[in-house]
Every structure is written in structure tokens, then in C-alpha cells.
Amino acid sequence: MSETAMDRIAKATPPRVARRIKGFSDRTIAWIFVAPTIFLLLAVNIFPLIWTIRLSFTNYRANRPNAELDWVGLRNYQRILNDGDIWQTMQATAHFLFWTLFFQVLIGFALAWLINRKFKGNDLWTTIIVLPMMLSPAVVGNFWTLLYQPQIGLFNNIVAYFTGADPTSFSMIGDVALAPWAIVIVDTWMWTPFVMLICLAGLRSIPDSIYEAAECDRASKWRQFWTITVPMVLPFLMLAVLFRGIENFKMFDLVVQLTGGGPGNTTTLTSIELKREAFEKWRTGYSSAYGIILFVTVFGLASIYVKALNKVKER
Template identity: 70%
Template sequence: MTLSNSSIVDKAAEVAAKATPIPIAIRVRGLSDRSIAWLFIAPAITLLLAINIFPLLWAVYLSFTNFRANRPNAVVEGVGLRNYERVLNDPDIWQAMQTTAHFVFWTILLQMVIGFVLAYLIDHKFRGHAFWTTIVLIPMMLSPAVVGNFWRFLYEPQIGLFAYAVSFLTGIPTTQIQMLGNVSLAPWAIIIVDTWMWTPYVMLICLAGLRSIPDYIYEAAEVDRASAWRQFWSITVPMALPFIMLAVLFRGIENFKMFDMVTLLTGGGPGSVTEVASITLKRQAFEAWATGRSSAFAIVLFVAVFGLANIYVKALNKVKQR
């Protein structure tokens, strides 16, 4: 049986196609969207795991040893839970945790109140609201190092504008206004700076929550002759509450790790009145060189923050489901 010329050509083309490797571009076209997505994000995930998971596991290992970073060649011995026992029974560490809780509470409270008020005002789109929104956002755009040094000069009793402003309002001589050197005022000096810098961040999140409320809900409330105060408490606050709680979560985690601002302003002083947990951890790790004990302290902090955040997220999910 003979084949025509066209059949021979088609057969040859089919054989050649089977023998020729399929180009990569054609093979990629056959992948699903999920496979292509994993192909792109796999390098990033691998890098993040290498940067975050390995140091965490290494810190967990060191927390059960007597390792000291200034003696890398010394014999490393396991000490069991001794480091954790010393951390949990150390009064200095509990004092640092108490100081941290003080900062977290007051900074979050002030930032939530001021941030929500600013968001509420800007949401009403008064004349020039775009300009003032930009002005309010400026502190958040600055580096913590810049903010810390900037406010350190403002707090100077001799040349600082803050001292002159307080002296003008109260009549107290500027030489007596020692914000950073006074045991009672130093914590509040740091709270003021952190509130000034991060209130715009809270304002943005609250503003997103306010802008997400549909207008027809307010229109229906007006039809029912609900007062502005009633609309605020029955519509605005409940519907913006998940965003407010989200801002509390973000700022709580960040303020629990507060380090650079305190270091630049007071260094933990005067005495140890502003020594937060992160500064205590740094001193144990890089001044006392108690690497094993500082690793245990870091793990305790991690577990505390992670546990509290999980509990808070569950409460946030319940609010969202209402």
C-alpha cells in the first residue's frame, strides 16, 4: 500500500514534532494558575524561612545551653530549663516587663483616641482636608532615628522649644523642665514622642474603616430621624470597630518591641525607669554576654506576644462575624 506525498509529509512532521523538545514557554502555558503562583513566590518563601525560621530554631537551641557569644570556643553544655527559671525569677526582667506594659497601654490608648478623632474629622471632607491630611502624615514618614534626635533637642531645657512652650504656659523656669532627666516625666516624654509619630498610622486605618461604611446606612438612619450622636454610636463605632481593633493589634505588637526610640531619648534611664524589655534583652545579650539566658528571655517574649496576639485575633474574628 503506497502513501501519497501529502501523507508522507504529515507523517514526517508528526515524527519531528515528537522528537523535538517542547519549548519552556509552551510548557509553562500548560501550568495552572496556582502552579504559576507558587513558581513565583517559592523563592521569596524560601528566603523568608531561611531568615526567620533558622534564627528562631537556633535561639531555641541556645536557650537550653550555657553558650556565651564572647567565648565561642568554650565547651557548650546543656543546662535544661535553668535559663528559663532564672528569667522568670529575675525581678529586673519583671520590672522591665511592667515598664513595657505601661508604655504599651498609654501609647495605644492615646493613639487610638487621637487617631480616631482625626480620621472622623478628615472623613467629613472639610475645606482643605487633603492638605491637612498630608501634614498629619508627615511624622509617620520619618525615620525613628530622626524622630528620636529631633525630640531630644526639643526636650533640652536650655534650647528646646518644648521647655520654652511649657514655661510660657505654666510660668515654670526652663531650667526646671527636665523631661528626660526626671524620673516621673521621662516615661511620659517617650509616650508623647511615640504618640506623635504613630498616631497618623492609626488614623489611616480608622479612616479606611470609616470610608468602608455605606452611605445608604446613614441615609436610612436620617429617614428614621436618628440624631448625629445616635448615628455615631449605633453605626459609626460598631462598623469601624474591626479596623480599630486591627490598629490596636498592629501597634501593640510594635510597641511591645519598642527599642530605638527609648534608646535614642533616654537609653533606659534615668536609672532604669524607662528600661523596657527589649533594652534589658540587649544588655543581657551584648553587655553581660549571657547568650543562653538572653535567648531564653527572647523566647519568653516571643511566646507571650504570640499567645496574646492569637487570643486577640480570635476576639477580632468574633467582632467581624457580628
């Protein structure tokens, strides 16, 4: 009878170690292997969060580490919640979130539905559509900055033509009214393929037998779409909205690359305002309180949304 790998490991294990391991349950051995990873995650994630919460109750400034640290209590939180500029930033972020999610879900689902029909050249077009999400935000920002430039920017000139503006001086990213929409367009162009892939997975998970049964019952294509396709793809759509919503709430690099938060404060999102408070004004305690408020907001909304998602999946 040949010797197994487990037998060889047992023979190679020192007798003292073997006696100790024999006294452990399977659950204890599992915790021994998992514990280092848990401690690492606690050190990387939990400790900075606790430290940030502590700083949010102080007047600490990172550029003055030796200055006397005063405990200010809830003063930072009160100042943030009573600051009109902060609420304007929240409004700009909500505008960005709503319209990017709306267009990405609408276009992403439409593209997934078309690709799922398996026409000639299906794989080629899928690859071409997915290309934007493979690029880094810095590359996308520089690319679209050129498209928004006066005269040389093709996309910018098209918008100038329809709005009646002078193409030699007009720029979407320099216009107060159009700059937020310029950011929405770029983010939609870049991340619609992500939503499309999730919707495509949902569409291809629907058994063909369901559609065949519906056809036997003489259900029209339109009725099949609303009673079979949409309900069964809805959990996938909601999952895509959750992922993109969390990511867009943290949007920073793409907006800075395109507009820097301007003109004025029209594209100043919460992440950009947080960076300004922390690393330009050096109000570390204040920015820590701001970060905690944003964390609680995102965590609370995501928790409510996940509960709604679970209810939809249970239907």
C-alpha cells in the same frame, strides 16, 4: 489567525522539557514556582528561631565561641521568671504599651472623624498630619531631644512652667517620674497619623445609605455615631491596635535615642533589656531564653486578639 504569546512560548520550549511539564498538574507547577520563596523564608525566619531555642537551653556566650558549651536545661527560663528586674521591665513595657495605644486610638479616631467631614483644605491638613510618620525614628529622637532640653526646649519649658520646676535645669527625659511620659508623647506624636489613616479608611467604607436610612428613622447624630459609626469602624480600630501593639512591644530605637533606658530603669523596655543581656553582658544563652519568652508572649496575645477581631468582623 495570529500566533499568540502562549503558542510562541510552547514552540520555544525544548521538546524534552515540554514532555516533562505536560506530565505535571497545575498544582505541581504552582509549587515549583512557590518553592524557592518558601525555602528562602524558612532559611531567614524558621532556622534562626530553631537555633535560638537551642541556645536558650545552654550557657553559650557569643564573645567566647570556643568555650565549652554546657546544657543547662530550663535554668535560664527559671532565672528570668524569678528576676525582679525583668518583671520591672515588663511593667514599664506594659505602661508604655497601654498609654501609647490609648492616646493613639483616641486622637487618631478623632482626627479621622474630623477629616472625613471633607472641609476646605482637607487634603492639605491630611498631608501635614501624616508627616511625622514619614520620618525615621532617629530623626524624631534627635528632634524631640532638643525639645526636652533645659532652656532651649520649648516643650520642656512649657512642662516646667506648669509643674513649677526650674526651666534652666529641668528636663522631662531626665526626670524619673516624667521620662516614661516623655516617650509616650513622642511615640503618640509620630504614630497617631498611622491610626488615623486606618480609621479614615473604615469611616469612608461606610455607605451613605445607612446614615440616610437612620435619618429617615429620626435617629439623632449622637445615636448614629454609637450605633453605626463606632461598630463599623471597630474592626479597623482593632486592626490598628494590633499593628501598633506589636510594633511598640519591640520599641527600641526611639527610646534609646531619647533616654537610653534611663534615668535609672524607668524607660528600660524589654527590647532594651534584651539588647543589654545579649550584646553588653554577652549572656547569649540567657538572652535567647528571654527572647523566646517575649516571642511566646506576643504570639499568644496576638493570637487571642486576632480571634476576638474575627468575631467582631463576623457580626
